[in-house]
Amino acid sequence: MKHNVWEYIEIAKSTEAFTPAEIDVLRDVLEEYQKNPNSGYVLLEEKDGESILGFLIYGPTPMTEASYDLYWIIVGKNHQKCGIGKKLLLEMENDILAEHKKASIRIETSGKNSYANTRLFYESMGYEETGRIKDFYCDGDDLIIYCKKISY
Template identity: 40%
Template sequence: MNSLYPINLRTHLNATDAVGIKALLDRTGLFRADEVVVALELVNDRLFLHGDKSDYLFVVAETSIGGAEGLAGFACYGRIPCTKASFDLYWIAVEPEMQGLGIGKVILSLVESMIISSGGQRLYAETSSQPSYETARLFYERCGFKRLAFLEDFYAEGDGKIIYGKKLTPPISN
């Protein structure tokens, strides 16, 4: 990763992550208040309702700058019910000032590794067709996702849903 920031990844949530995730999502300027509420519901499901039995799994990236630790980004993903080996990427977000440094790719790489290790074979992501989501769409495409579907006016009039998918392949071992 080409980054000036030292990044630590973890696959568990801490009680303080809800505040950090909300602040991060607010700082991106992309998400409506109701969308942030949904993200926090997934965090709360994992932290307080179901713990390790939660359907929502997380990867959290932290950075330490000047001795102060902070959330650099996160992803939330989970197995799609009634499928044998398919997963949804529910959320992936990186601090706006750290975007473009490869942090999102590192987070996604760990998500994919975790899915493969659990027998998963496909990962799906969805995003808005709005111009403000162009960066997200380019991110998915650069990470090997293929555009699979477009649902016109899905979120609102003039705001369609674009569905991306990626077939995951285990690394070849010697």
């Protein structure tokens, strides 16, 4: 990680999509990655020169042969809808396929209306809703699980 944790946090805050508690969790993940690059987290970033435009954090799912979790995908507010998220997601899939002939990727996200575009993005990238837990995060905010099987 060449950049400071605060740079990633500022990008996440710029989206105005995350609660303070979510930002705290992101900070914990980034600090763990920074302290221990072999923690299991993988950080991908899209940059313009030295400026980070967006980033993605994923890792292998424990106790599975070839399943992965996408933990975070964040594109700065001024760079959304420019293909950066798509590029990051495809890079993650390609990295995984470099290790495995086939794999599964799981994404958990919010069912809030404010996440509708996020869910449409995942669906446009071939991820399918495979589960939903009603009122998981709080009343009216479901946990939605997406999955995609990839292979070469």
